[in-house]
Amino acid sequence: MKVLSVVGARPQFVKAAPVSERLRRSHEAVLVHTGQHYDHDLSGVFFEELALPEPDHHLGVGSAGHAEQTAAMLRAIDAVVEREAPDVVLVYGDTNSTLAGALSAAKRDVTLAHVEAGLRSGDWSMPEEVNRVLTDHAADLLFVPAESAAATLRDEGVTAGVHVVGDVMYDALRAVRHRVGGAAPPGDVSAPFVLATVHRAANTDDPDRLAAILDGLAAAPRPVVLPAHPRTVEALQRYGLHDRASEALELTDPLGYVEFLGLVEAATAVATDSGGVQKEAFYLDTPCVTLREETEWVETVEAGWNVLVGADPAAIRAALTREFDRGAKPTPYGDGSSAEAIVSVLEAELGG
Ligand code: UD1
Ligand code: UDP
Secondary structure, X not given: OEEEEEEOOHHHHXXXXXXXXXXXXXXXXXXXXXXXXXXXXXXXHHHHHOOOOOOOEEOOOOOOOHHHHHHHHHHHHHXXXXXXXXXXXXXXXXXXXXHHHHHHXXXXXXXXXEEOOXXXXXXXXOHHHHHHHHHHHHOOEEEEOOHHHXXXXXXXXXXXXXXXXXXXXXXXXXXXXXXOOOOOOOOOOOOOOEEEEOOOHHXXXXXXXXXXXXXXXXXXXXXXXXXXXXXXXXXXXXXXXXXXXXXXXXXXXXXXXXXXXXXXXHOXXXXXXXXXXXXXXXXXXXXXXXXXXXXXXXXXXXXXXXXXXXXXXXXXXXXXXXXXXXXXXXXXXXXXXXHHHHHHHHHHHHOO
């Protein structure tokens, strides 16, 4: 079986790593990097730490507006799909790289498999929501992390090809778990501290929301470490908020995966608008304060380990101040053997 995987942004390197490792054992695995993320700390560091092979095709698309970026990726992926003639195209998550990979497979009538299918925020203004819905409705095989995602797809009339396989990010975390631990916070910060990430367009591209999040984090009862995504740094500079942020918070460059997970584990709480980080906090027993009004990872909220506070400074401060009532932790996203389940389904469907 020849499997062509399309990746391009930070969380996709994490998601692809366990599947790629499993595929390479018994199949022909072709890795395509769109180049959506290109800085070493958003891309190269994940290849090093997760032992991902060098991409077979690096498309070097880079940054641009949504339509322009997606179109450039589609054109470049299409040429690779034509040349490689894979049995299946595998896409991950909800970025523009995901949608471009999905469209190329659909237009070439190649089987399309989507890992992390069935997740919804219900917010059509969110670029990732558009990418997810379109990808799911083009996919032949939909690998969902939890029963709730399968139910969402059923409500949209998608029932064929849906497989509940658990969360591949749990596989990825388990693979490096022995290297995670003992991480010291950067700068002058010492424990106890809060770890924060902010990069979602709805938060960074609205100066009032970004300022409100800063105010909430600055009012936390503990020092806050914020490894800042380039989108966030640019927004802080654009809105004249950078000095305020660096005075109130410990701003750093994005961190490598293992170091970052170490800080997730060591923090008293995580404050984030990231999808992946909400789950990693859950797996590492750290309470999460989500800087959004909704989440795709509803089970973490239902279990009492995640609270949605949006961009309200008082709510952010209150959530970072209170003691979390950490309930018994369910395992809605499987046991970390998702890559095995995905490859088994691909073998059954495509004949090994
Ligand atoms: C993208 C995804 C988002 C995902 C995030 C993971 C879409 C629509 N969004 O958002 O779902 O959560 O990746 O981190 O696909 N930049 C750099 N260096 C880089 C890459 C980007 O400086 O290596 C800067 C550029 O100015 C760029 C901006 O960051 O314009 C945003 O990058 P982009 O990939 O468009 O979106 P993200 O915000 O990273
Ligand atoms: N991450 C990292 N270093 C950082 C911030 C995040 O390694 O400084 C990892 C994190 O552990 C998770 C992934 O990046 O695996 C999440 O990516 P991001 O938050 O950019 O995207 P999202 O999950 O929201 O799509």
